[in-house]
Amino acid sequence: MVDASTSAHGDLTLTNLTKSFGEFVAVDDLDLVIPQGSFFALLGPSGCGKTTTLRMVAGLEEPTSGKISIGKTDITFEKPYKRPVNTVFQNYALFPHLSIYENIAFGLRRRGVKDVDKQVQNALELVELTHLASRKPNQLSGGQQQRIALARAIVNRPALLLLDEPLGALDLKLRRAMQIELKWIQTEVGITFVHVTHDQEEAMTMADTIAVMNEGKIEQMGSPADLYDNPRTSFVANFLGQSNLIKGSIVDSSGGSAVVDIFGTKVGLAQDRNHAHDSSVLLGIRPEKIRIQPAGTAMHGNILEGGVISDASYIGVSTQYQVEMPWGQELMVFEQNDDGTPPLAKGDAVVMSWEPIFTFGLAGDQDATAGSEANPDSE
Amino acid sequence: MSTALLHTGTHEKKAVLKKKKLIPYWLLAPGIIWLIIFFLVPIYQLISTSTQTQGFGIGTYVQTYRFSNFADAISSSRAQLFRSFEYAFLATVFALIISYPLAYAVAFKSGRWKNTLLVLIVAPFFCSFLLRTVAWEQILGEQGLVIKTLRFLHIFSAQDHLTATPFAVVAGLTYNFLPFMTLPLYASLERIDIRMMEASGDLYANAITTFRRVTVPLSMPGVVAGTLLTFIPAAGDYINAELLGNPGTKMIGNVIEARYLAIVDYPGAAALSLILMVTILILVMAYVKRAGTEELV
Secondary structure (H helix, E strand, C coil): CCCCCCCCCCCEEEEEEEEEECCEEEEEEEEEEECCCCEEEEECCCCCCHHHHHHHHHCCCCCCEEEEEECCEECCCCCHHHCCEEEEECCECCCCCCCHHHHHHHHHHHHCCCCHHHHHHHHHHHCCCHHHCCCCHHHCCHHHHHHHHHHHHHCCCCCEEEEECCCCCCCHHHHHHHHHHHHHHHHHHCCEEEEEECCHHHHHHHCCEEEEEECCEEEEEECHHHHHHCCCCHHHHHHCCCCEEEEEEEEECCCCEEEEEECCEEEEEEHHHECCCCCEEEEEECHHHCEEEECCCCCCCEEEEEEEEEEEEECCCEEEEEEECCCCCEEEEEEECCCCCCCCCCCCEEEEEECHHHCEEEECCCCCCCCCCCCCCCC | CHHHHHHHHHHHHHHHHHHHHHHHHHHHHHHHHHHHHHHHHHHHHHHHHHCEEECCCCCCEEECCCCHHHHHHHHHHHHHHHHHHHHHHHHHHHHHHHHHHHHHHHHHHCHHHHHHHHHHHHHHHHCCHHHHHHHHHHHHCCCCHHHHHHHHCCCCCCCCCCCCCHHHHHHHHHHHHHHHHHHHHHHHHHCCCHHHHHHHHHCCCCHHHHHHHHHHHHCHHHHHHHHHHHHHHHHHCCHHHHHHCCHHHCCHHHHHHHHHHCCCCHHHHHHHHHHHHHHHHHHHHHHHHHHHHHCCC
C-alpha cells in the first residue's frame, strides 16, 4: 500500500520540546526519538504531560519552545490538517451526523483520493466491521466505535498514528482483546504508533518501547522487560508493577556484583543493575521473585531472615503475603500456589530468599514511595 | 386468618399501584385544562366563526356554513398574505446571518464573558415588544441619527426615507426576533464536542471545510429551531408593519387586525387567521421533514 498523504517519512524526533501553561510546565525540555514503524508508548500518571506531548505532535497544541520533526521535515508549526499524522481520540470523536462509511471516508475525501470506496472497504475489513458501514456511530457499541476510530485514522496511511488513551472507555475484557488486536494491526500496517496511556499493563502488552513520563520529563525509556526488571528510579519501580524498596548501603563494589548491607544482612547486587550514585542505595526486589518458607528452612541466594507474616491473602493463582521485617518495614511477597504445600498463615515466622540477579539498586536519596500512589494496582 | 391478611395485603398493593399509575395524569392535568380553555375552545370558536355570515345589526353573525368566506378572504388579501411570507422569510434569513457568527462567538470564543453576553442577548426582553418597535421608529425616523448621517454623507437625499419603507419593516422584524434565533443556535453550538473540530482538522480538513462539514451539520437542530421560532411569529406579526411601514407594506396580521377591530368582519378575519395558520403549518412540516431526514442527528 502506498502512502498517499505526504512525503514526510522516518523517525519522529522531539528536540527540547517544552510546553508551559502560564506558570505550569506541562512538558519540560523533552528529547525523544521514536523510530519509524515502532509501537511506542508514553506511559505516566494523569498530569504528567503525555497527552500534551501527543497534542503537540498532532498540531492541536503549539509548543512553547523546541522542535518536532518527522524524518527531515520540521512540522513544529505546521497546521494540523497538513501533518502526515492521524489521531485516535479518547472517546473516539466519531462524527455523529455521518455514517460509519462516511466517517472513514472523511480524511480520504479531504485529500481528494481517487479510490475512496476501495480504501474504505479495506479499512472496514481490517477492523472486521464491513457489515456496519451504513450505520451511524451512536448505533455502535463502545468496542465497535473504537475500531471505527482506528479505521478512520489508519485508512489515511499516515506516517504516524497517535492513540490517546484509546482503550480507556472499554471494559476490562474488551480492553484485553483490543490490546492484542491493536498490536496485530500495527504489525500488519507497519505504521508508527504512538500510544498514550496511564495503564502500565496496556503499555507493556502492546509497546516495543515505553517511555515512562513524570512531571513533564521522561523518567526512563526502554523495552517493557528492561523497565520492569531494571528500573532506574523509584518512580518507575513503583509505577510499573510493584516493588519492595529497602534502604541499604553498598559495602563492597569491587567485584562484578556489589555487596549491600541492609539492616545487618549482606546481599548481592549485579553492577549493571546498580543505579546508585554513592554507597547509599534503595535495594529493589519484585514481590513475585521472592521465595518464602517457614523460618529455619535452608535457602540459597540472597536471604532475609526474621520476617513475620502480618497478612496473607489467597487470590487463587497466588498467595500475597505482607511480611513484617525486624526494622519495621513490610515487604510484599507473591507466592505461586504450585508446590502443593498449604499457604503460610498470619503470625508465622518466615525466611525469604531470591536470586541475586533479580536485585536492582536505586539511588538512595529518592522517595521510596514515588509513583506508587499513581499506580492503580497498588493500594 | 393468614390468608385473609394476605388477601387484604395484595388488595392494598393494587390500590397503591393504581394511584401510582394516575400520577402522570394528575401532573398533566393543569396543562391540559389550560390548553382546553385557552387553545381548543378559541380554535373551535375561530373555525366556527370563519363560515358565518352577517346577521341583523353590526357585529352579529349567524352560522350558515359559508365556505366561500375563505375564497373571498384569499382573493381580497392575496398580496398581504404573500408579503407576510416574503418579509418573514427575509427577516429569518437576516436573523440567521446575524445570529450564527454571534452564537458561534459566544459558544466558542467568549471565555469568561459567556454569561455576560448571554444576558445581553436576552436583555431586550426586559422591555416591551411594542416599546422597542416604537424606539426603532425613532431611530430610523426623520429626527434620528441614522437618517441624518446618511443625508450628511449624501447617500440619502432629502426625499429619501427609512421609515415607512419595506426595509424598515424587515429590519424591525429581524431585530425583534433575533434572540429567538440566537438562543437555540447557541444551545446547539455549545453542545458540540470541541474534539469533533479537532478530529476534522486531524483528518485533513481546513477551518472552512471543518465549518461546512462538521460544525454546520452538527448545529442543524439549532438552525431548525431558530428559523421556526423566527419565521412563525414574524409571519403573523402586525406591529412592525404598523409602526415602521406604509400602506404598501401591510402584512396579513394588519389585515386580520383591521377586519376584527375596525371593520368588525369577524368571519373574514377568522377565515384569514385559519388560512395563515394552515399555511404556516404546511410550510413548517415540509421544512422540518426536509431538514430532519437529511441533517438532524
